Amino acid sequence: MHKYIFKRMLLLIPVLLGVAFLVFSIMSLTPGDPAELILGETASKSAVLALREQMGLNDPFFVQFGNYILDGLKGDFGRSYTSGREVFGEIFQRFPNTLILSVIGVIIAILIGIPVGIISATKQYSLMDSISMIAALLGVAMPNFWLGLMLILFFSVGLGWLPSGGYSDWKSLILPSITLGTGAAAIITRMTRSSMLEVIRQDYIRTARAKGVSEKKVINKHALKNALIPVITVVGLQFGYLLGGAVLTETVYSWPGVGRLMVVAIRSKDTPVVLAAVIFLAAAFSIVNLFVDVLYGFVDPRVKSQYK
Amino acid sequence: MSDKLLNIKNLSIEYTTEDGVVKAVNGINLDLKEGETLGLVGETGAGKTTTALGMMRLIPNPPGKIVGGNIEFEGRDILALSEEDMRGIRGNKISMIFQDPMTSLNPVLTVGDQISEVISIHQDLNMAAVIEKSKEMLELVGIPGGRYNDYPHQFSGGMKQRVVIAIALACNPKLLIADEPTTALDVTIQAQVLDLMNNLKEKFKTAMLMITHDLGVVAQVCDKVAIMYGGEIIEYGKIEDIFENTRHPYTLGLFGSIPNLDSDATRLSPIKGTMPDPTNLPSGCPFHPRCDRAKNICSQRVPRHTNIDGHKIKCLMFEEDIKQEWI
Amino acid sequence: MSEVLSSENLEKDSSVATVNKKRSQTAELWRRLRKNNMAMAGIAILGIIIVLAIFADIIAPYDAVAIKQNLKDRLMTPSGAHILGTDEFGRDMFARLIHGARVSLQVGILAVGLSIVLGGALGAIAGYYGGKLDDIIMRIMDVFLAVPSILLAIAIVSALGPNLLNLMFAISISSVPSYARIVRASVISIKDQEFIEAAKAIGANDFRIIMLHIIPNTLAPVIVQGTLGVAGAILSTAGLSFIGMGIQPPAPEWGAMLSGGRQYLRYAPHVTTIPGIAIVITILALNLVGDGLRDALDPRLKS
Numbered sequence: 001m002h003k004y005i006f007k008r009m010l011l012l013i014p015v016l017l018g019v020a021f022l023v024f025s026i027m028s029l030t031p032g033d034p035a036e037l038i039l040g041e042t043a044s045k046s047a048v049l050a051l052r053e054q055m056g057l058n059d060p061f062f063v064q065f066g067n068y069i070l071d072g073l074k075g076d077f078g079r080s081y082t083s084g085r086e087v088f089g090e091i092f093q094r095f096p097n098t099l100i101l102s103v104i105g106v107i108i109a110i111l112i113g114i115p116v117g118i119i120s121a122t123k124q125y126s127l128m129d130s131i132s133m134i135a136a137l138l139g140v141a142m143p144n145f146w147l148g149l150m151l152i153l154f155f156s157v158g159l160g161w162l163p164s165g166g167y168s169d170w171k172s173l174i175l176p177s178i179t180l181g182t183g184a185a186a187i188i189t190r191m192t193r194s195s196m197l198e199v200i201r202q203d204y205i206r207t208a209r210a211k212g213v214s215e216k217k218v219i220n221k222h223a224l225k226n227a228l229i230p231v232i233t234v235v236g237l238q239f240g241y242l243l244g245g246a247v248l249t250e251t252v253y254s255w256p257g258v259g260r261l262m263v264v265a266i267r268s269k270d271t272p273v274v275l276a277a278v279i280f281l282a283a284a285f286s287i288v289n290l291f292v293d294v295l296y297g298f299v300d301p302r303v304k305s306q307y308k
Numbered sequence: 309m310s311d312k313l314l315n316i317k318n319l320s321i322e323y324t325t326e327d328g329v330v331k332a333v334n335g336i337n338l339d340l341k342e343g344e345t346l347g348l349v350g351e352t353g354a355g356k357t358t359t360a361l362g363m364m365r366l367i368p369n370p371p372g373k374i375v376g377g378n379i380e381f382e383g384r385d386i387l388a389l390s391e392e393d394m395r396g397i398r399g400n401k402i403s404m405i406f407q408d409p410m411t412s413l414n415p416v417l418t419v420g421d422q423i424s425e426v427i428s429i430h431q432d433l434n435m436a437a438v439i440e441k442s443k444e445m446l447e448l449v450g451i452p453g454g455r456y457n458d459y460p461h462q463f464s465g466g467m468k469q470r471v472v473i474a475i476a477l478a479c480n481p482k483l484l485i486a487d488e489p490t491t492a493l494d495v496t497i498q499a500q501v502l503d504l505m506n507n508l509k510e511k512f513k514t515a516m517l518m519i520t521h522d523l524g525v526v527a528q529v530c531d532k533v534a535i536m537y538g539g540e541i542i543e544y545g546k547i548e549d550i551f552e553n554t555r556h557p558y559t560l561g562l563f564g565s566i567p568n569l570d571s572d573a574t575r576l577s578p579i580k581g582t583m584p585d586p587t588n589l590p591s592g593c594p595f596h597p598r599c600d601r602a603k604n605i606c607s608q609r610v611p612r613h614t615n616i617d618g619h620k621i622k623c624l625m626f627e628e629d630i631k632q633e634w635i
Numbered sequence: 636m637s638e639v640l641s642s643e644n645l646e647k648d649s650s651v652a653t654v655n656k657k658r659s660q661t662a663e664l665w666r667r668l669r670k671n672n673m674a675m676a677g678i679a680i681l682g683i684i685i686v687l688a689i690f691a692d693i694i695a696p697y698d699a700v701a702i703k704q705n706l707k708d709r710l711m712t713p714s715g716a717h718i719l720g721t722d723e724f725g726r727d728m729f730a731r732l733i734h735g736a737r738v739s740l741q742v743g744i745l746a747v748g749l750s751i752v753l754g755g756a757l758g759a760i761a762g763y764y765g766g767k768l769d770d771i772i773m774r775i776m777d778v779f780l781a782v783p784s785i786l787l788a789i790a791i792v793s794a795l796g797p798n799l800l801n802l803m804f805a806i807s808i809s810s811v812p813s814y815a816r817i818v819r820a821s822v823i824s825i826k827d828q829e830f831i832e833a834a835k836a837i838g839a840n841d842f843r844i845i846m847l848h849i850i851p852n853t854l855a856p857v858i859v860q861g862t863l864g865v866a867g868a869i870l871s872t873a874g875l876s877f878i879g880m881g882i883q884p885p886a887p888e889w890g891a892m893l894s895g896g897r898q899y900l901r902y903a904p905h906v907t908t909i910p911g912i913a914i915v916i917t918i919l920a921l922n923l924v925g926d927g928l929r930d931a932l933d934p935r936l937k938s
Binding site: 014016019023026029031143145146153244247266274278 | 778779781783786790791794878893900904907910914
């Protein structure tokens with residue numbers, strides 16, 4: 001088992017390198033001269049040239065990339081073109097804020113999604129099922145930034161119960177996490193429902209009933225364990241999308257996270273920040289997926305024995 | 309009659325589907341004494357599995373429903389029992405094993421756990437005793453008790469079916485319903501599993517309902533045979549009667565279609581035609597469109613059971629008032 | 636007249652057979668779809684949206700109504716003159732909404748189309764040839780998949796500049812891996828079947844085999860994913876425009892309209908609410924149709 005985990009972790013390295021290369025290449029297509037951007041329009045040509053040399057901007061592409069990686073491993077992702085501060089520090093400072101939203105969002109999604117999915121499946125075609133399915137369809141169709149604004153409209157502007165932005169106290173966590181979590185909850189609900197429906201049709205469920213097992217136990221012991229296996233993958237994926245989708249939600253709520261940092265950086269053409277932020281979030285996503293894969297191995301005995 | 313373990317009278321089961329009402333089982337009669345083995349024979353779609361599920365009250369509803377008849381087990385009316393009482397019978401007094409061992413076991417639970425479950429539900433033993441008993445059952449079906457903690461995917465098809473048998477017999481049921489238990493297995497494994505079932509049946513004096521389409525299997529294990537066609541039992545009797553004194557044209561056709569190594573026949577002789585559409589059964593005798601002895605009357609008149617010394621046949625050729633038509 | 640068993644005739648027969656099979660399959664598909672009420676509702680809603688988008692210019696001319704500013708009429712709530720009110724520049728919301736539908740549908744369909752072509756080609760090649768080529772292509776797809784799609788799109792647009800073309804390109808690139816995977820899986824499952832061996836036996840070359848025999852059989856899951864993909868593309872477009880990374884003003888795009896109304900949330904919420912509702916309805920309709928197609932194409936539900 002440990003060999004499997006170790007192997008998967010090793011595989012992560014080329015993927016992350018690939019991601020860094022991909023994003024680095026994309027960002028290098030940005031028009032404009034970073035040195036000019038930093039020094040401003042009034043700077044002299046020689047000053048700009050000197051800065052370019054210093055920043056290594058005249059080196060061939062692969063050398064620049066190599067240096068970027070080597071420096072990155074030391075924690076040096078360059079400095080913001082606008083603030084001059086270290087990029088790593090800027091991101092690191094804000095990452096916990098993004099993380100806390102994503103984590104609470106995923107928890108909300110699981111706490112709502114899984115039970116509703118199970119009930120929908122076991123009481124198929126009932127009123128509860130229809131309502132949950134419609135709610136899930138709407139949840140998937142709503143853009144999260146719009147939902148965020150609507151929630152602000154209702155709870156903040158309308159009722160005045162909750163703050164409309166910024167990270168201040170526990171109350172300010174509520175609306176953003178609900179906004180993030182709703183889409184994920186809808187997807188998890190649908191996935192759980194279809195997985196349960198599939199499992200309930202299986203022969204081994206019929207065997208359990210033929211043994212005299214009570215219906216409650218058939219669902220909880222026999223069906224659930226099997227049905228939740230694919231749901232784990234979906235939860236992991238959703239967590240990853242939350243990390244990515246936080247960009248829009250953080251913008252709506254002026255939340256001091258990595259997403260908002262990225263948006264601001266894009267507007268001011270602050271490439272190092274954008275580059276590092278995307279790589280960072282992609283890395284977080286990959287690590288979550290790794291975690292989900294490993295978890296899969298623990299939960300499904302068929303996978304477990306493949307890696308003994 | 310209280311000496312009968314199982315007494316089924318006039319049982320009818322229907323399924324309501326988009327394409328119409330499927331009359332899966334039409335007024336069948338069956339009975340079994342303790343320790344007896346009844347073979348339920350017929351082609352796919354004849355209604356055999358539905359009959360078995362009906363006996364266990366496991367017909368999925370919707371879309372299926374028991375619409376008539378009586379099932380008496382150990383003197384109790386099965387159809388009148390509460391669901392809770394019925395659960396007390398399933399796995400305990402009446403057990404069922406299904407056709408495909410590959411999908412009959414829960415992949416995320418150990419085999420030992422699945423055997424222990426049926427024991428824990430029906431018997432009041434402490435956990436250690438339950439596990440002990442489960443290991444004994446494993447040994448009984450020829451699997452080392454030490455494999456208690458293994459998962460189903462770690463066993464071959466034949467061994468999986470043995471686990472299924474172990475689960476079914478763990479509580480020493482009075483009646484075991486076996487729905488084509490060997491069809492999905494290799495021929496050599498088939499023989500082993502049948503042997504095992506025979507031995508256990510003798511040992512525990514379990515009555516058995518053996519559902520199969522294979523007459524060879526019937527010959528090996530059954531005392532009585534019921535031949536099913538179009539949801540009805542068209543011939544019923546002791547094994548000697550059916551094999552040596554075959555009467556119904558369908559049964560004759562079944563025996564005739566088995567290839568014979570000794571004969572010089574160059575072609576197979578199957579029964580012409582196909583199984584009737586269950587939403588649109590033929591009028592009169594359900595077999596008449598395929599019967600080479602059919603007369604006009606067969607499409608108009610529904611045959612009744614003719615009883616010749618315990619050998620029951622549902623065919624107009626044997627009914628007193630009309631049998632002379634065939635002479 | 637004797638029938639010539641030329642390889643041409645054989646192939647013609649088999650593709651005629653394929654076409655006939657396709658015709659009855661399509662009829663069957665339509666029949667099953669018709670029974671699904673939700674899917675039909677989705678199709679109806681989509682139909683209305685498409686019609687409005689096509690006739691947008693006739694209903695509300697672009698330059699005269701959709702982008703002309705009327706500052707004295709700004710932020711009016713829905714009334715007789717403006718059935719959905721006006722936005723922060725006094726422009727008629729309804730006009731902008733239906734032009735926005737045109738933009739969204741265009742971007743959505745083109746982006747997905749591009750993804751399908753690129754992803755499908757890569758997947759078909761990977762699945763058909765297998766081996767090292769397969770490995771390399773799928774590893775590259777894995778790298779793309781490791782970046783959450785919206786981030787990838789943001790990165791591309793931020794580097795290349797926000798305009799319609801870059802937006803489409805950015806959105807389509809992020810979906811290429813999914814289609815590659817789907818097509819590859821389909822190809823792998825069919826390429827070992829006998830009719831492919833038969834085609835090879837009569838001398839058909841690889842390209843022909845892939846185009847005539849393999850691709851038609853991979854259509855089903857691609858169509859389902861494609862329908863849902865248009866929904867995703869529209870959401871991404873709206874999201875990117877919301878943060879200023881998409882369609883630039885004064886072009887009407889639902890996400891951008893939403894963003895424009897943000898500061899007036901307290902006083903004129905309709906400017907933000909209405910475009911959002913349009914998005915929800917469109918995505919909902921697309922999802923209903925996609926789900927319906929998936930159910931109709933599911934072989935296990937065949938009676």
